[in-house]
Amino acid sequence: MSDAESADAGAADPSEHDQEAVDEDADTDAYTGSGEKRREDAALLSGRAEYTDDREPPGTVHLAFVRSEHGHADLEEIDTSAAEAMDDVLGAYTWADVEASPSPGRLQPPGLDRDVPAHPVLATDRVRYHGQPVAVVVAEDRYRARDAAAAVDVEYDPLEAVVDPETAATDSEAPRLFEAAPDNIATTAELGDRDATEEAFAAADRTVSIDLENNRLISSALEPRAAIGEFDPDEGFTVTVTSQSPHGHRRKLAHTLGVREGEVRVVSPRVGGGFGHKGHHHPGEAMAAWCARELEVPVKWTATRSGNYLEGAHGRDHRTTAELAIDDDGTIRGLRAETYASVGGYGLGSGARMPVRYGRLLSSQYAIDAIHCETRAVFTTTAPIHSYRGAGRPEAIYVTERLIDVAADELGLDPVELRRRNLISPEAFPYETPVGATYDSGDYEPAMDKALEAIGYDERTDATGADDGRLRGVGIANYVESTGGGFESGLVRVLPDGDVAVYAGTHSHGQGHETTYAQLVADALERPIDRIQVSEGDTAAIPTGTGTFGSRSTIVGGNAVVESAEKVLAKARRIAATELGVDSAQIGYEDGTFAVSGANDSVSAEAVSGADETVSFEDIADTAYGWGLPDDLEPGLESTTFYDLDGAAYTFGTHACVVAVDPDTGDVELERYFAVDDCGERVNPLIVEGQVHGGVAQGIGQARYEQVAYDDDGTLLTETMDSYGVPRAADLPSIETDSTVTPSPLNELGVKGIGEAGTIAAPPAVVNAVCDALDITHVDMPLTEEHVWRAISDQNEE
Incomplete structure (x- = not known):
């Protein structure tokens, strides 16, 4: 079990099928592997969180932003005098004020190929996307702050905009956002061997190709971004912030404010969803802190929903041409892809570099000898792109899984059969792909067979034979997901009364860490789970950690806390040996009790028989903080681990979707959705199911409803939930799940991540199903009624 940028783990209990799977997997003698209900939920559901x-x-x-009304414009003049004259307004600031302060005032540079300026907290001489912060106003309450922000007068000289990344890079007439990037290209990358791929294409019986758009998305977490900045001349900054990575936020805020990391404390309480856009800081967090120092009072900023949509970092937005080299017997020889990916008006954190890495998963589950991927990350006059749940993995799998269906149609083969003929063999692991990924373990065919059997794939009827006049189709998507990466910290501290405090460098925003980490530590120490408390989110109290994103928390954070617990238990065993008067090798431990277990060469049987027989964990904890410790042991009973995973663990699975399409209206109903996922050992199957459900919901959202829209002037048209189509419960099918278990050999727990599986697999599964129903090659997401109806009309005209 692991996590991602998600807030899904509090989903409803699994279906009856899922609960049976949970019960079957549970070990009644262990917390790990059981469907322990989330201990977080009582506070969340009651409003106490x-x-x-x-x-x-x-x-x-309170702080409010003045945001650009244009997608691309020069700033002529900013007049804050009317705002400053309003009652209860404490100050109004522009870039000139920031520039005159000790702070650099720019977000951390993204490390691009081109020497372009990093994102300023307030616009300098030009705005490069609609909604970019231009000025801030601080007032006694948030309503006065917003009124005052509306009173700031800004004069613009509008410039031409460009919102499509391919146009921005290839059209010589497109406006240029930065002098240092005359072609608007922020960075480029190639993966794989171009020559070997060309040879594979030359040798293949045929080539199939497809042009794809991976639609731009907006993170719609339950909680918008928010921050409270406080400043003390002696202690520095304290910034309370919605964060997926408190220590990462500390580092980035220190850079923007121009101070040492030790002068910034980041505190992150409950976080209502992240999905990636809370993994990097934005102007709001930095300006709350900057204004707190200027005014010497706490300054709060909470993004409005529209403000979050305008400037909260978007995701995806790829234009891809992909080709598959394939023989007539279905053997895939090679794959190549060329992608233009938007990074928005500025590079934001790692978001500008993510597109150049997306090609590492183009092999998906298939043994493809040659792959070449060329990616150009491109500046456009749109909001910056950052990670969005999956962060490159959904984009790659979408390319490959759509190509497979196109190739199957070209060859007259069943798409499942074509997949089956090219699956990587279980004996081939660890398997290195031509684009640099090394899959740790896998057994793909059983997962695919489960999904096919569940939806009755072999018994399906022809799509045109539906009694109700609708066209039915089935879509299959196989996937792999790279999970883990980087180090994580875990501190386990036993208190003198035997209670256990766990401190983790990750930070939950829906993944259920308080439950899963408690399960792991309870088993490692053989303690009741209600005596384990888990804390995250305070850089002053927790060892430096990396954070929660990329389906990494249980792999690295879980292993970190377990390793610390094991070190604690080893020390406790030594203390028990001293208490009982025997060698530590003679000490057994079970259910919270240390006992003398036998003699060895250095301890006589007489000594063992004459010793006290048992001592409790609580007594050892008390002794650890008192007298009588061995001379070579320090007081206390705690340990800190910095766990570093060597490589990535690769989750995999098969999702299957059955749709019914009304040919008269383009309406699409998802009649069945079945997901089979393999995330290795599952710490908490119930939370795994919640993660799968939430991921699939977001994946269906991309496939069916969600798309950021800009007009030609760079104005965001989907600025509110009235215009941006987040799916509601009634828009989603009942999501059925099952699993296989292939432990990862790379970590002691054998776990892999699961949080992003649904966002990876759902889009190609749904699109494949609709294309199957309509008997067409392709239709771009989102599959709204209009898009589907137009695809049907175009087909009828042909």
């Missing part, structure tokens, strides 16, 4: 906006230090004032 505290989020950033719930906090209000004494004397707190």
Whole structure:
């Protein structure tokens, strides 16, 4: 079990099928592997959970942004005098004020090929996307702050905009966003061997190709971004913030504010969803802290929903041409892809570099000898792109899984049979792909067979034979997901009364860490789970960690806390040996009790028989903080581990979708959705199911409803939930799940990530199903009624 940028783990209990799977997998003698209900949920459901906006230090004032009305324009003049004259307004600031301060005022540079400026906290001489912060106003309450922001007068000289990344890079007439990037290209990358791929294409019986758009998305977490900045001249900054990575935020804020990391404390309380856009700081967090220092009072900023949509970092937005070299017997010889990926008006954190790595998963589950991928990350006059749940993996798998269906149609083969003929053999692992990924373990065919059997794939009827006049289709998508990466910290501290405090460098925003980490530590120490408390989110209290994203928390964070617990238990065993008067090798431990277990060469049977027989964990904890410790042991009973995973663990699975399409209206109904996922050992199957359900919901959202739209002037048209189509419960099918278990050999727990599986597999599964129903080659996402109806009309005209 692991996680991603998600807030899904509090999903409803699994279906009856799922609960049976949970019960079958559970070990009644262990917490790990059982469907332990989330301990977080009582506070979340009752309203007791505290989020950033719930906090209000004494004397707190409020910040509001003045945002650009244009997608691309020069700033002529900013007049803040009317705002400053309003009652209860404490200050109004522009870039000139930031520039005159000790702070650099720019977000951390993204490390691009081109020497372009990093994102300023307030616009300098030009705005490069609609909604870019131009000025800030601080007032006694948020309503006065917003009114004052509306009173700031900004004069613009509008410039031509460009919102399509391919146009921005290839059209010589397209406007240029930065002098240092005359072609608007931020960075480029090639993966794989171009020559070997060309040879594979030359040798193949045929080539199939497809042009794809991976639609731009907006993160719609339950909680918008928010921050409270506080400043003390002696202690520095304290910034309370909605964060997936508190220590990462500390580092980035220190850079923007121009101070040492030790002068910044980041506190992150409950976080209502992240999906990637809370993994990097934005102007709001930095300006709340900057204004707190200027005004010497706590300053709160909470993004409005529209503000979050305008400037909260978007995701995806690829234009790809992909080709498959294939023989007439279905053997895939090679794959090549060329992609233009938008990075928006500025590079934001790692978001500008993510597209150049997406090609590492183009092999998907298939043994493809030659792959070449060339990617150009391109500046456009749109909001910056950052990671969005999956962060490159959904884009890659979408390319490959759509190509497979196109190739099957070209060859007259069943798409499942074509997949089956090219699956990587279980004996081939660890398997290195031509684009640099090394899959740790896998057994793909059983998962695919489960999904096919569940939906009755072999018994399906022809799509045109539906009694109700609708066209039915079935879509299959296989996937792999790289999970883990980097180090993570885990501290386990036993208190003198035997309670256990766990501190993790990750930070949950829906993944259920308080439950899963408690399960792992409870088993490692053989303690009741209600005596384990888990804490995250305070850089002053927790060893430096990496954070929660990329389906990494249980792999690295879980292993970190377990390793610390094992070190604690080893020390406790030594203390018990001293208490009982025997060698530590003679100490057994079970259910919270240390006992003398036998003699060895250095301890006589007489000594063992004359010793006290048992001592409790609580007694050892008390002794650890008192007298009588061995001379070579320090007081205390705790351990810190920095766990570093060597490589990535690759989750995999098969998702299957059955749709019914009304040919008169283009309406699409998802009649069945079945997901089979393999994330290695599952710490908590119930939370795994919640992660799968939430991921599939987001994946269906991309496939069916969601798309960011800009007009030609760079104005965001989908600025609110009225215009941006987030799916509701009634728009989603009942999501059925099953699993296989292939442990990862790379970590002691054998776990892999699961949080992004649904966002990876659902889009190609749904699109494949609709194309099967309509008997067409391709239709771009989102599959709205209009898009599907137009595809049907175009087919009828042909």
